[in-house]
Amino acid sequence: MKKFFTIIGGMGTMATESYIHLLNKRTPAHADQEYLNYILVNHATVPDRTAYILDHSQPSPLPSLLEDIRQQNQLGPAFFTLPCNTAHYFYDDLQAAADVPLLHMPRETVKEIIRKFPNAKRIGITGTQGTITDKVYEHEVLAAGLTPVLPTDEIEAETMALIYDNIKEKDHVDPVLYHRILRQMIDEQGADIVILGCTELSLAQEREPETQIPLVDGQSVLVDRTLELALKMREA
Known part of the structure; x- marks a missing residue:
């Protein structure tokens, strides 16, 4: 081939x-x-x-x-x-x-934010605890001159539960939990836009689409x- x-x-x-x-x-x-x-x-x-x-x-x-x-x-x-x-x-x-x-993927995702949402300054980051800890998205957001907005410990615990307990373990997306996580990143953390920084969250978006909150899906x-x-x- x-x-x-x-x-x-x-x-x-x-x-x-x-x-x-x-x-x-x-x-x-x-x-x-x-x-x-x-x-x-x-x-x-x-x-x-x-x-x-x-x-x-x-x-x-x-x-x-x-x-x-x-x-x-x-x-x-x-x-x-x-x-x-x-x-x-x-x-x-x-x-x-x-x-x-x-x-x-994270670098391309931040480039997409700049193209599609030029007025967004505060960039919410969701993902596994590993992704948040290793700062792979945070570094790319900062390099672009934007402000990274991280989840609280409580939001991150909910995100890990969705990724591991729901999707990885049961192949199930809890729509209430998924949409609550995104809403909290906007309403409580003050993000202008939210990055879906985990491919399980991309899967959640595919199955239970969020249409009201501005998102950029890394997998997409x-x-x-x-x-x-x-x-x-x-x-x-």
């Missing part, structure tokens, strides 16, 4: 499935042959990213992710995507190991950037 890219997924599997679904849905295809060429590495047994970020005595996901990158290098993809926000904690190591570009942005690069590659 030529002119393809590789998706390093499985973190978690249902979130990766949501990314693939959106990617295929947005591809302008009218025949089988018009869809994109890609390889999905659904590495479901990669150790938990948040557990390691919070406690380095826990198993590190990095060796597994590096193994995936190095194996795929041998096949010659044009680029990599990583549809897991928390895994971007390891971005520099993964990009260093990759022979081709690895899309940076990654889908659009993936599609943009893949179509250019195919036409080259």
